Amino acid sequence: MKRISIDPITRLEGHGKIEIFLNEEGDVANAYLQIPELRGFERFCVGRLAEDMPNLTNRICGVCPEAHHIAATKALDALFHVDPPPAAKKLREMFYSVFFATDHTTHFYALGGPDFVMGPDAPAAERNIVGVIKKVGMDVSAKVLKMRHDGHHLLKMMGGRPVHPNWGLPGGVSRGITEEQRQEIERLGREAIEFARFSIQLFNDVVLKNSAYVDLIVNDAFTHKTYNMGTVDANNKVNFYDGMIRITDPEGVEFAKYHAKDYQKHIAEHVEPWSYLKFPYLKDIGWKGFVDGVDSGVYKATPLSRLNTSDGMATPLAQEEYERMYDTLGGKPVHHTLATHWARLVELLYATERWVELASDPDIVEGPFRVLPTETPTEGIGQVEAPRGTLIHHYKSDERGVLTHINLVVGTTNNTAAMNMSVRKAAMGLIKKGEVVTEGLLNTIEMAYRAYDPCMSCATHSLPGQMPLEVTIRAADGEVLHQLEQFLPER
Amino acid sequence: MALTEGGEGKTARTLIVGLGNPLLSDDAVGLRVAAALRERIPPDANVDILEDYRGGLRLMEHMMGYDRAVIIDALLIDAPPGSLHVLGVHDIPTQRSASAHDVNLPTALDFGRRAGAQLPADKDILLIGIAAADVETFDENMTPAVEAAVGEVVTAVLAHLGLLFAV
Numbered sequence: 001m002k003r004i005s006i007d008p009i010t011r012l013e014g015h016g017k018i019e020i021f022l023n024e025e026g027d028v029a030n031a032y033l034q035i036p037e038l039r040g041f042e043r044f045c046v047g048r049l050a051e052d053m054p055n056l057t058n059r060i061c062g063v064c065p066e067a068h069h070i071a072a073t074k075a076l077d078a079l080f081h082v083d084p085p086p087a088a089k090k091l092r093e094m095f096y097s098v099f100f101a102t103d104h105t106t107h108f109y110a111l112g113g114p115d116f117v118m119g120p121d122a123p124a125a126e127r128n129i130v131g132v133i134k135k136v137g138m139d140v141s142a143k144v145l146k147m148r149h150d151g152h153h154l155l156k157m158m159g160g161r162p163v164h165p166n167w168g169l170p171g172g173v174s175r176g177i178t179e180e181q182r183q184e185i186e187r188l189g190r191e192a193i194e195f196a197r198f199s200i201q202l203f204n205d206v207v208l209k210n211s212a213y214v215d216l217i218v219n220d221a222f223t224h225k226t227y228n229m230g231t232v233d234a235n236n237k238v239n240f241y242d243g244m245i246r247i248t249d250p251e252g253v254e255f256a257k258y259h260a261k262d263y264q265k266h267i268a269e270h271v272e273p274w275s276y277l278k279f280p281y282l283k284d285i286g287w288k289g290f291v292d293g294v295d296s297g298v299y300k301a302t303p304l305s306r307l308n309t310s311d312g313m314a315t316p317l318a319q320e321e322y323e324r325m326y327d328t329l330g331g332k333p334v335h336h337t338l339a340t341h342w343a344r345l346v347e348l349l350y351a352t353e354r355w356v357e358l359a360s361d362p363d364i365v366e367g368p369f370r371v372l373p374t375e376t377p378t379e380g381i382g383q384v385e386a387p388r389g390t391l392i393h394h395y396k397s398d399e400r401g402v403l404t405h406i407n408l409v410v411g412t413t414n415n416t417a418a419m420n421m422s423v424r425k426a427a428m429g430l431i432k433k434g435e436v437v438t439e440g441l442l443n444t445i446e447m448a449y450r451a452y453d454p455c456m457s458c459a460t461h462s463l464p465g466q467m468p469l470e471v472t473i474r475a476a477d478g479e480v481l482h483q484l485e486q487f488l489p490e491r
Numbered sequence: 492m493a494l495t496e497g498g499e500g501k502t503a504r505t506l507i508v509g510l511g512n513p514l515l516s517d518d519a520v521g522l523r524v525a526a527a528l529r530e531r532i533p534p535d536a537n538v539d540i541l542e543d544y545r546g547g548l549r550l551m552e553h554m555m556g557y558d559r560a561v562i563i564d565a566l567l568i569d570a571p572p573g574s575l576h577v578l579g580v581h582d583i584p585t586q587r588s589a590s591a592h593d594v595n596l597p598t599a600l601d602f603g604r605r606a607g608a609q610l611p612a613d614k615d616i617l618l619i620g621i622a623a624a625d626v627e628t629f630d631e632n633m634t635p636a637v638e639a640a641v642g643e644v645v646t647a648v649l650a651h652l653g654l655l656f657a658v
Contacts, residue, residue, distance in 0.1 A: 044514065044629035059514050059544070110548065129548075130601045141606035148552065 018445060020427050026434025030290075031424035033416075033449065042406050050079055050377060050401045054168045057393065057408070065164055066099035066155065067386035067411070068393070070241070073168025075393040078261065079380025080170040080373035080401075088172035088369045093241040094185065094358035095158045095167070096384065100240055100351040101192055102151030103387045104303075104344050107453050108199060109144045112341045115447050116207045136202060147195045150188045157181060172370030179365050186359035192352040193317070200321060200345050207342075208328070218329065221429040222337045222448060224292040224421055225250040227282060227299035229414060230306030231385045232257075237314040238306050238350060240385040247282065248309045250294050252333040256284070260383035263392055263409070270417075279417045280409065290421050298421070301389035301414035302452055304343040308333035313346065315353035321346045337422055340451040377401045386411035388453045412454045422448040504558040505538045505652065511565060512544050516630045517572070517623035517637040520644075521563040524621075527645045533657050551599035555608045559615035561648055565637075566620030573636035575644055578618040617651065619644060 023029040045056060054072040058065035070092060077084060084092075110129040114122075117132045133141045158177065159165025167173050177185070207213045216222070232246045233239040245263070247256040256266055269278040270287040281287045281297030288296040299305075313319040325342050326332050334343075358364065379396045389411030396405040426448035430441050509525025512518045522542045532538050541553060546564075554560045566576055580597055603610050621644060624634040632638075649655040 041629045056514070059512055106548065128598050130598055130605065133602065133605055138605055141602060145552070145603065145606040145608065148548065152549075152552070 018423055020424075020431070022431065022434070026432070028424060028428040028431050031420065031427050033420050033423050041408075045406045046403050048403055050076060050380075050395055050397045050403050051170060053393070053395065053403070053406075055164065055166055058164050064099075064103060064386050064388075064411070066096065066159070067384055067391055069159070069165045069168055070096050071382045071384045071386075071391045071393040073170070074242075074382030074384065075380040075395050076168075076170035076382070077380065078382060079377045079395055079397060081375040081378070082171040082371050082373040084172040085368050085371055087176065087364050087367050089242070090358050090361060090364050091158070091173055091176065091369065092168065094355055094364065095155065095165075096241050097351045097355040097358065098151055098154045098158075098185075098189075100387060101196070101348055101355060102148055102155070104348040104351065105144060105147045105151070105195075105199070107387070108203075108341065108344060108348070109140075111450060111453070112344070115443075115450065116203075116213055116341065119213075121443070136206060140202070143195055143198065147192060150192065154185055154188060157184075169370060170373050172368070174370075176367050176369045177365060182359060182365050186356060189352060189356035189359050193349070193356060196345070196349040196352045197317070199348060203342065203345055217336050217338045217342075219336075219338075221425055221444075222422070222451075223335050224300075224337065224418060224425070225294075225335045226292045226296070226418055227255060227285075228305035228308040228333060229299050229301040229390055230309040231383065231390060232310050233314060235314070236311040238310045238312075238347070238385075239314070240347075240351070240354075242384075245383065245390060246309045247299060248333065250292070250333070250335070252308065255282075260392055261381045263381065263383075263394075267409070277416050278413060279420075280414055281417065290417055290424065292421065298417045299414065300418045301411065302340050302343070303347050303387075304334060304337075304340040305389075306385060307343045307346060313350045315350050315357065317353055318346055318350035321349055337448065337451045340453075344453075388412050389414040412452070415452045415454070419449045419452050419454060422452075505536075506554055506557040506560045507532075507538060507540045507648065508550065508553060508560065508562045509540070509542045509564075510544060510546065510550070510562060511542075512626075514629050514631060516625040516628050517621075517633045518565045518626040519631070519633055520565050520621045520623065520637050520641065523633070523641050524563045524619075524644045524648070527641060528648060531645060531649060531657075532652075532654055536652075536654055536657065538652065538654075546596060548599045548602070550596060551603045551608075551610065554610050554616070555603065557611055559611045559617075561617045561619065561651065563619045563621070563644065563648070565623040565626055567626065568620065568622050570622040571636070572622050572624035572634060573640035574622045575640065575647060576620040576622065577647075578620060580613045580616050580618070619647065 018031065018033050020031045021029045045053070048056070053076065054069050057072045058069040073092070109132060113132055114128050117135055118126055122131065155165065159167045160174065167175070227247055227249055229245060229247050231239050231243045233243045236246065244257050245260055246254060247266070249255045258266055266283055267280050268283045269280050271278060282299055283297070285295065285297035290298070292298060307322060307325070313322045325339070325346060326334065329336065329339055376399050377397045381392060381394045383390060383392045385391070390409070391411050392409040394407040395403055397403050423445055426444045430436065430444060507525060507528055509521035509523070511521040513522055525540050525542050529540050532540065543549065543553065550562070568576065570576065580600065600610060600613065621637060621640050623637060646655065649657070
């Protein structure tokens, strides 16, 4: 039996370690994406004051601190049994919409976009944001930089600090905004809507008008018919900040709809001996392995999943684009992993429209911005849609508000089973009867999991870089047959 | 749009960025050095000090409007914990990121310059890496060897900036 290992260069760089096992016939039997686990976060938090959590948990992740901050703040609302006033909820959602728009921009232009704009066969050195700019025009770079700049500026203005907001409190937020600030948020939001429309036009011109790319999106190698998860509002429209969690089956029929506080009734976690990661699945269906279909409890929680589980978008322009996406791809639900990039742009447009909608509401400068908690704290669960999936914070405390238990289900975790399936399927297309198509193997496997916008470590960062990958293909006796590498340092 | 976010009306031309996660053992070393430098660098030295945890695009954006930058971070390298490694933009030994959600620094700088941002030249960006023993355990304490290195790194940065004997 052959074993193919895509190894990062050290244990600590294990963010993208992939192992592929071949069967006797030389075909792919299994593929595993392995990720090292950061140790001891729960132990680190137990014994601390619950109200510290929005400021502690936003340090778990270098990519989406705002998502952890808001999820933690909502968990505290529940833990302290307090309902924030309307202005505070609107401000939180507006803050969150700005974050979402900024984050999705980064993914599209820096990460997902290059696969399409440059093409999957482009050399790795060109498949990056600079390659995109070279191809589609220099003025795009200034637009992207402005979008990120405006987003960070507003998050700092509202959240209180340039990084790691210290704003959310049980029962509300620490301060409101002035009328002058509201006007600035609204003005920049209107410009952000134009940026989102421009991004969709770019996707239209560069990707959708190229039949080779459309073929790639709908290619079976990137397709999994799983259940989908997302948060919806009272009208079953996509919402990032609050609502019920809705799960639809592979045919698009509602399978479950529940409040986040009941998540443990619906979701269980499977453990594999080869990974520290947990693999969440639908309890009522059960764990049937890394397989798709209506009988498998595997689900996805991605931008595409959110669109699949909802009945539409709550803002007009995003709704138009939602309809166009499903019309183009043959109706709902869509199971093509690479369509996640398109769904992300629909969400980008929604986030900017929602941002302006909330900024146009005069109530958000009026206040009050907080209700003081008066009840004894017990247990609280808070949820948001993180850019990369449904995020749940669950805390228990003693009567003083000292934490006794915490559990987090982070966005990427929801998708760990599906990501493994995607990696396996991508590998299957390139390895047949012992013949390994080395050309494009790394790119294709990377594309398969990059669509999920995975954020593996949720914590450490060290010096920045791209994901190093090294593929070692070995015969059963350990002999190295092929060696492929990408983004590795010169040695 | 002002493409000088890092400047924001200040006259400072040097930026020091301490990178790290304060909760992940040795990963905090860049932040600890930045905090120590804040105590040592006179306010009129034209130096801004910043703590962040994000590399890539965000790090590039911080540097906009500055003439030179010093970036201090934990380094995963086969070297004794606490040892100091001075690097240029293009010789980061382990091109690694916590997530696939970013680009590397040379690419980010290239992108920023193409967008018209005023950024320090590559030769004026200094990366100081401190070899870490543990960046995977949630702990507010660093390992002893890395803790002991903080003073040395502070001295090295002050010397680099010509501020070693500043009062």
